[in-house]
Amino acid sequence: MNNAAFLPLVQTTLRSPRAAAEQIIGWNLSRDVLWTALALVAILNTFVIILLIQLAKPDMPLPGYFNTPLALYVLLTGVLVIYVHAIYWAGLAVGGQGTLADVLALVVWLQVLRAIAQVGVLVLTVLLPQIAILLSLAVAIWGLWILLNFITTALKLPTIGHAVTVIVIGAVGLVLGLGILLAVIGVAAQGVLSNV
Numbered sequence: 001m002n003n004a005a006f007l008p009l010v011q012t013t014l015r016s017p018r019a020a021a022e023q024i025i026g027w028n029l030s031r032d033v034l035w036t037a038l039a040l041v042a043i044l045n046t047f048v049i050i051l052l053i054q055l056a057k058p059d060m061p062l063p064g065y066f067n068t069p070l071a072l073y074v075l076l077t078g079v080l081v082i083y084v085h086a087i088y089w090a091g092l093a094v095g096g097q098g099t100l101a102d103v104l105a106l107v108v109w110l111q112v113l114r115a116i117a118q119v120g121v122l123v124l125t126v127l128l129p130q131i132a133i134l135l136s137l138a139v140a141i142w143g144l145w146i147l148l149n150f151i152t153t154a155l156k157l158p159t160i161g162h163a164v165t166v167i168v169i170g171a172v173g174l175v176l177g178l179g180i181l182l183a184v185i186g187v188a189a190q191g192v193l194s195n196v
Contacts, residue, residue: 013113014142017149024109025102025154034104038084041111042077048118049076055122078181079174083107086173087151090166096155106150114143 013020029037046069088103117139124132151163 009109010113013109013146017146018153020109021106021150021153024105027105029101029105031101031104034101034108037108038080038104038111039077041108041115042073042080044115045076045111046073048115048122052118052122055126075181079178080107080111082177082181083170083174086170086177087166088155090169090173091151091155091157093169094157094162094165096157096162096166098155102154103151106154110143110147110150113146114139117143 009020009023012023049072050069084100084104084107087107088100091098091103121132121136121139124135147167148160148163151157151166152160155166157163157166
């Protein structure tokens, strides 16, 4: 995607999320492309989180995997994979009819936008901290609205209310899946990876 297509799609996503979702789904990207894109988005988000931590320098100690980029990347990638599957299966449970590839494509695009927004908030935090707080809140609210419309479109749900239900059920699945993921990669115990 070049700049000529990227910026209009960003504008469409912000103004008319369902139209943007239909456009992205209409690309019919292969699963290989989509899973590769998810891995790349996880790298981008890992970089942004590490940058945020370095600049913010929080007073409270963070879990060990925040100091290990590879562990953080594995965690973020795992969370995204679980998140996509949780939304998809929750959508089917409430009568949705979309495909996993459609959900994956939209989640990847939303993660790209969130990473860009986080960088914007980071820059404003340095320059205008008060405005950065307001922007962060606006990004969270707008991001939720976009997500609800994306889920409604991807899973062909009748109403936004069904998408809210999907998010609630998906959140439960995400928490359960995250617990298993943390146990598998060995970061459930604090500081396990801090000495790596």
